[in-house]
Amino acid sequence: MHFIKGRQSGTRRSVLRNWQRQLQKIRSRCGSKETNMTTLTDKHKKKTAAPRKISTAFLLLFIVITNPLAAYGSNANVPEPGKTQETTQESVQQESQPDTPEAQKEDQLNVLPAADPDLAQIPDQNEPVYEPVSHTQDTFFYRKTLKGIYSSTDLYFYVEDYWDTKYVYAKIQYDVSQLIESAASSVTFSVNDVPVQSYKLEYKDGNSQILYVKIPMDQVHTGFNSLSVSAYARLFDEQGCVDDYSDANWLSIADTSYIRCGYESRDPEHRISYYPYPFMAAYEPAGKGLVIAVSDKAASGEVAAAMNLMADLSKHTGKRNDIELCRISDLKNYQPSETILISDYNDLPSEYKDKITKAPDSSGNAIVNFIDDSNAKPLLIITSNDDSSLMEAADMLMDENRRKQETGNLAVIEKGSGQLAVNAAKQSDMTAWNYTLEDIMGSGLSYVGPFHQEKYIYLPVSKDFVLAQGGKAVLKFRYSENLDFKRSLITVFWGDVPCASKRLSQEKASGDELTFEMPGDVTGTSASSLKITFDLELPDLLCTPRQSDMPWAYVSRESAIFLPPAADITLSFDSRVSPFSRNGKFNDVLLILSDEPTSVELNLLGQTLAMYGEEAKPYGTILVKRAGEFNGKEGDYNIITAGTRNGNAFISQINNNLAFKFAQDGASFESNEQLVLSREYAGKIGIMQLLKSPYSLNRGMLVLTGSNDETLKNLLDYLRDSSKREELKKDCVIIDASQNITALKFIKDEEGKEGPTLAEKLVRNRRSLVFTAIATSAMFLMLLAVIIILLRMRSYRKKNEE
16 A cells, blocks of 8 residues: 655645745735835824714624625634634634644545555455354445545444444445456555555456455444545556546445444443443344333323433334333333333332432432342433423433433432523524534545545534525635646535536635535525535546546635524425424424323324434423313414324314314214215224414424324334334325325415415514614614714814804
8 A cells, every 4th residue: 555645745844834934025025014004094094084984984884784694704714602712813823833733634635545456465255254242233335336546435333332342344245347357456445544454356247246354443443433445446558548538447335235243232330321221222223122101190291301212212223113101000011121210209109219229309309320120120210309300311311421421320410400501502503503624524625536526524414404595605625736727626516406616726726715605496405415526637637647646635624614594394294303303402392191191192102202303412392281281372382292082182172273173073084175084994094184383373283193092003003113204295194004194285385485474474583683673773873873973073163163
């Protein structure tokens, strides 16, 4: 293997010395100019009238107030929330010093490791043999295709902290183009940027091939690990000339390829920091045997905390979610292998009170205690004398930074401790959508090699993210000077939609910039990534260049992206999370239970929260009320309810708002203009209906209903299957006893096209209105001040003239 760092680092040192000499010359020249400029300024100040100064200041203030994004676009180094300007200046000074580690990190170009094909080994086609282990975890990938002379892709695998990992290896099934048959080619594998193995590539009559890569355990760490695959083709003949159609040279990695980890599970030692292990583990991805129980009273705080943990634990489930939710008295019906028990201390049965290490005090603090139940199975008890503190305990378990601090089996959560995190999130809400590449990736983006090169920036946004108007990007980059600048350019994509491009130029090779606003046609859409591509064309390329002469480009880690989220809601199962989840957190969710909720009802609501909480983060808002407690005047929430008309009084109350209304006896549904229901069929179906909340503007409601418990169980079984959740479409879904679905649309698009009412606009644009009001008030005060000063000056002049 060979790298190009030595030659480039020497060149950089010489360039830096030249820059320093030039900088000293410029500073020496500027000394006298600054003096002259100061003198001219002083003269200008004496000649300039006061009204002109005031008008100029007023004009500048007007521009800054009315165009805040201009400041963002012209300065990508705005201090982050919580950082002072001094901190930012210190970081800039550090980056300007070439000898600091940070500067070296910035200057280094991430070069593709390329093995000499003549020295690479023949691929190992024998699966590695290791000592047997209790558990294995396979990570599969989407199909990947590498093209060109040099190309690379990354595959990722995750190692849990409770794994005692014994071995890791990769099975790669691949195909290569026929062009490889006449070219020397190799593929190199690197683990966490450390090269570990290189193999020679050969074409074998178009047949798929398999190779194995043993991954050294000393290169594997807890958390995410990367396996980089770098391909190299030396396309030349004896005279050194090549076929420059390098895209015909490709390596395709099949989606049957995987990375396998063999491991033993560590003893949890009743440590809370290991949560969600052993209650959820990779070797039981469905969560079978895990039961979350609340007291028989099912107080509001208990149910809210249980639903929050249900959503959090469901993130770790696979194709099916078998986690159960019930009351304590029903636990014996499930025979759980792991139990999470959430209860007010006064409602906790004595058999559990006797087991806990420490009882909660009267201050309202919550207790989390990891012990064993009477059958020596894992038991996590969450209890408090204050019902509202139970939700804070659930948030602590979901917050990894806080949970990792609890290395024992008992944690005391102080009442109000979670509010600190909630307030911090609210304060940073206006600036949380400013990202730099360093924030997202920890470094810049490197491109090495001729022709088309592309890299993805996977955005740190939730699945419910939708781009609002005003999105912007400021990319700072540099590139080599050996390019054909008539044909070389950079292009940026929002997902797969091109947004902006710029032709490269030799004059700006050492420091170029691309600033653009997101086009209008991507506003209101979502994407999980930005794609930045470079077309690095070389003049008269007839031969494969040496790696040290390869064209390159580098996008600086200071490049910034501003991605404001849209505030509108989407009432459709296609969107999956809106409006009940926003920015990965539950968005003002109100669960309305029947006065005597059954296990089926609790489980149905739990699976619904699991569906909408795919990315459940702590500190979201979930409230719980009984149907008899609900007051429509307090309905400014996104409401979810479940049950039958006869069992849940709230469903009876909103019956006239439903697309499919209940018959008078509540034993079946009535037909409507879109679907006529037979009498027998109408009594055997369950229905999921989304509708606009009748209690608040810009809020949604989800109603899961059936005529009896059997129809509700059909809904529950359907939602347990993650693949079936993906089939949910439109805003109303009927599910029959065979779990066949019928999707209908009742919320018409025309309603959205007519535009929101004035009241809805006020609700949706509260922040903008506040900002506009403040800016307008400031402008008015400034104008008033200017008028007063002008009047006084005029009066003063008249007195002087008299």
